[in-house]
Amino acid sequence: MKFVKNAWYCAGWSSSITRSPIDRKFMGEPIVLYRSESGAPVALSNRCPHRFAPMHKGCVKGDAIECPYHGLQFDTSGACVHNPHGDGHVPQAARLKAYPLFERDGIVWIWMGEPAQADPSLVLDSKYTAFVTDAQTFATGVGDLKVKANYLMVMDNLLDLTHAPFVHPTTVGGRPEDSVGGGLQVKFEEDESSVTSNYFVPGMPPTPQLAPMYPLPTGDFRITMRWEPSSNLAMSLTMTPPGQPDGSGVVLPLLHLLTPIDETHTHYFFAISRNVAIDNEQAHAGMMEFARKAFEEEDEPMIAACQEQMGTTDLFSLKPVLLQTDVATVKARRKVESLVKNEAAQ
Amino acid sequence: MKFVKNAWYCAGWSSSITRSPIDRKFMGEPIVLYRSESGAPVALSNRCPHRFAPMHKGCVKGDAIECPYHGLQFDTSGACVHNPHGDGHVPQAARLKAYPLFERDGIVWIWMGEPAQADPSLVLDSKYTAFVTDAQTFATGVGDLKVKANYLMVMDNLLDLTHAPFVHPTTVGGRPEDSVGGGLQVKFEEDESSVTSNYFVPGMPPTPQLAPMYPLPTGDFRITMRWEPSSNLAMSLTMTPPGQPDGSGVVLPLLHLLTPIDETHTHYFFAISRNVAIDNEQAHAGMMEFARKAFEEEDEPMIAACQEQMGTTDLFSLKPVLLQTDVATVKARRKVESLVKNEAAQ
């Protein structure tokens, strides 16, 4: 498995990590997540070094977690601090790998590579994530799902939204013949640390989902999908009164944070938000159901079906026929390849 | 996987192939089947060359089929004829493999090898298949099932019907001690292009299934099972007043068309028919239930269990203890081996 290890990945939404330990698998490594008594998130190997039992089935006692099989206890640094048997001797090798974490804006980030290189300044900039906890301006919901595909397949899906009218006819909506074509302007941007797909449709009637939030008959429809390696995507969907500056109308910020479970499975964390009707519970339930349906029932089965038909995770080895709309995905994949290569060379 | 590619296989009963695309897997290749506006059957690779999405989840539009992921459209030759994105440019490599088909007597045949060699004169002769659509003389039902075994294991089962009293006690019926033994005459025939097992029991009481169709206390019972490579079997079961010419009494023609899904799975298409009580709906329902039960509940589990116990699809490598009753199956397997070898040499 070749992943970019020296990078921050989403380990979970802050709300999902509590005093009750949960298990995750990232890049094939079993991990247990919990919070210490002070509330700090903790990430340790989920495999006891004694008999390889899954730690998340054990109890958290104070700051330590107890192995469910024979009761060894490990502190937040991964050191074994208690052996309940015999004279209580703790062998020096008895420790769990500890993973650096960083928590901000309702997101717990995990560093899968060299702990010494875990620089918090490399975390996805707060300007892309602050909305998650900005309850004054936004109504935000978060969720997650597992995708039966390599994480780059999910990234491909997100960096090329021209799939929407075909894959999301009942959620994003729109008949292909209406929504894809002349009116749509697509632009790809790239800098050293990101790739962005921009979509712009001037003077479009609001989609079914936008109609309740946007009172005018037409508006300027924009989507920005910005990807940063290895796999964090910040998206913004706006509907603006014709000719007005972007952001002055309806603004829906989203996050798509993709963490590889293994070569063919991805933990997909999403946040979806809106700057209108922020106290309307029905609107909120509708937004979350929209996201769940679009990501779980429409995107996931399609991405998983492609992965299954490919029989490999090396897309380029299959010589795909590339279209103009693939530019962003190809640029992003090339960046990932280069990062993996650099890490291997170190 | 070693299959005879240059041969006609059943892709499906005509009635199962419609304007709504369906997916099949033959010899490991994913295939989508549908009909064009003119009603002609179409078989294309079920894997879009762009992102490898399964085409059968898309829509048929006119004669073309549209990819469910990004909307590329392909015509019946497999050529991409529409790209809904950007300037609509279609890369030259954008095409689906098209498979030659031939439709006759309610059967759609597919050619898995070199298209240029797809000679319709090689299709199983109509004298063996015409009954399927001959509603004047016969009442016919068709069906299909998946067998968890290599297709040659199903062929073995059919070319040696001495399993009947053991595997089919409640359908074909008969206690082993009655039905197998002195009265049964078995004869194997072989020519360049077929192997046939013949079974003859003179002056036998009708089996439970035959009794309602055959009024006399005894009759001459005959089964002919004729195999043609690579895996199409035409069967005839007759019950004739003693001493009368074969065919002058009850005639039940059957087809067993075996199409390899992969090394260890087979798509088994069957037709079963009768020349008596052809308008009797109850008799028809009984005949179909008999076939379903015999093939699905009795043969399939036995064949699948053998395959599972073998742990390989190379029967001869296991040095099976062969009996006189295996003559036909061994002859047929040798023919298949020789055909595979010839194709490899080409």
Place this chain on the structure above:
Amino acid sequence: MKFVKNAWYCAGWSSSITRSPIDRKFMGEPIVLYRSESGAPVALSNRCPHRFAPMHKGCVKGDAIECPYHGLQFDTSGACVHNPHGDGHVPQAARLKAYPLFERDGIVWIWMGEPAQADPSLVLDSKYTAFVTDAQTFATGVGDLKVKANYLMVMDNLLDLTHAPFVHPTTVGGRPEDSVGGGLQVKFEEDESSVTSNYFVPGMPPTPQLAPMYPLPTGDFRITMRWEPSSNLAMSLTMTPPGQPDGSGVVLPLLHLLTPIDETHTHYFFAISRNVAIDNEQAHAGMMEFARKAFEEEDEPMIAACQEQMGTTDLFSLKPVLLQTDVATVKARRKVESLVKNEAAQ
């Protein structure tokens, strides 16, 4: 797969082997078990040499078993004694492998190695097993389950009972802080043919399970767990009035007989017994439910989870951190390694 072949393993409790054939898989070999007309247990390969059908789906006729596919019959020595087809000729190679069995004390033992070396004097001594059928002194129940782990993982679990307060809080009971620690005396013993773990807690209050059987407020609590290669464990749990000789109070003898199904699955046969309230049906139901719950719902998931996390069956290759409590399991594993090595050298 590396197993100790020249050893006796439990094939089943006597009560589970009847005239109706059942299938087992031991060390990857499919086996059919039934009883002859005289009541003697029979173990044959479960794979017909003709077409590899599973024999246990066939009928037992007299002392012979009939193949469910084409009706070949084999006697208790594995020789084919009847071919119902054609002239009835039986090829010389038509035979099933026969496995030596030995039955005593309600247990049917099977020898997986060289038949000539199947010496009944090597069967686990009757002093450890006689209680199973000694209805005068003991009330005994037997059971079995499948464990998704290598058999040595189950042995490890049994030879180190310090897992009890962590894995069995609701059955064996006891808070870890009470039951593990100062009061517990652990002693390991080893001789040429066995490894034993001894646990002793003087003057302990009875556990919830023992309380109804033991009327005094405290007692001397002892467990002896004796392992003999390759994988048979005899256990004795006693609760004795303080200072009295062991065995003069409550005695619960148990057996844990582990038979490898394959590298990662184990057939776990257990017997549990008591020398008190032997006619009390409610006590019996409670004891059996205790065993079922402790072994099936608590031990099995933990052992299977460890095996799954290990991803190999070679424990030592993972460099486990060993504790003082692992002494017995390591000794036993070394004995098994040495036996496997000796067999390979022969």
